[in-house]
Amino acid sequence: xxxxxxxxxxxxxxxGEDVSMNCTSSSIFNTxxxxxxxxxxxxxxxxxxxxAGELTSNGRLTAQFxxxxxxxxxxxxxxxxSDVGIYFCAGQTIIYGNNRLAFGKGxxxxxxx
Amino acid sequence: KAGVTQTPRYLIxxxxxxxxxxxxxxxxxxxxxxxxQTPGQGLQFLFEYFSETQRNKGNFPGRFSGRxxxxxxxxxxxxxxxxxxxxxxxxxxxxxxxxxxxxxxxxTRLTVV
Numbered sequence: 001x002x003x004x005x006x007x008x009x010x011x012x013x014x015x016g017e018d019v020s021m022n023c024t025s026s027s028i029f030n031t032x033x034x035x036x037x038x039x040x041x042x043x044x045x046x047x048x049x050x051x052a053g054e055l056t057s058n059g060r061l062t063a064q065f066x067x068x069x070x071x072x073x074x075x076x077x078x079x080x081x082s083d084v085g086i087y088f089c090a091g092q093t094i095i096y097g098n099n100r101l102a103f104g105k106g107x108x109x110x111x112x113x
Numbered sequence: 114k115a116g117v118t119q120t121p122r123y124l125i126x127x128x129x130x131x132x133x134x135x136x137x138x139x140x141x142x143x144x145x146x147x148x149x150q151t152p153g154q155g156l157q158f159l160f161e162y163f164s165e166t167q168r169n170k171g172n173f174p175g176r177f178s179g180r181x182x183x184x185x186x187x188x189x190x191x192x193x194x195x196x197x198x199x200x201x202x203x204x205x206x207x208x209x210x211x212x213x214x215x216x217x218x219x220x221t222r223l224t225v226v
């Protein structure tokens with residue numbers, strides 16, 4: 001199956017710092033999505049990217065769809081304590097008309113006040 | 114507009130029993146996907162339903178099954194429960210099977226003892 005690689009598994013950052021995480025795959029995707037999951041909750045969609053090279057922002061979050069279509073990155077600027085959570089990347093392909101999402105294993109972000 | 118609703122939130126079952134989980138998608142969404150989330154494996158795709166038909170299936174044994182009703186609500190069933198089935202089961206809804214953005218419910222935490 002399709003594998004998405006996210007590293008590192010966990011990141012400890014100082015409040016106010018920027019943090020970047022990336023997601024790579026050996027497969028090509030049509031769409032990249034970034035989700036955030038907080039304890040006891042389901043993942044929440046942060047940003048969706050539809051075109052190779054696309055750079056999209058959502059508040060302090062910026063994400064890019066890699067030119068090769070095999071990678072994406074997410075940047076959080078000026079981190080705050082509520083940025084704590086697990087950030088997942090997901091890549092989507094459409095195979096024979098059917099939508100299929102593959103997820104990375106997530107980056108645990110801890111913000112130190 | 115109400116989000117994705119999953120019931121129950123928590124469930125404890127013993128080995129060998131069966132369990133049924135329910136998911137009500139966002140109003141107007143017709144595609145429902147199910148995922149199993151465990152600390153070691155991350156989010157693993159179970160299956161997707163659209164218009165009461167299973168459109169996609171992940172690599173899970175036949176003990177895992179699902180269905181979708183005419184109002185787009187979906188249920189998943191796990192028979193002959195094993196300890197390794199303990200996980201957070203997440204349901205995601207999207208407008209259609211070709212739509213890229215999936216919205217997740219809070220999940221059902223299943224513990225098998």
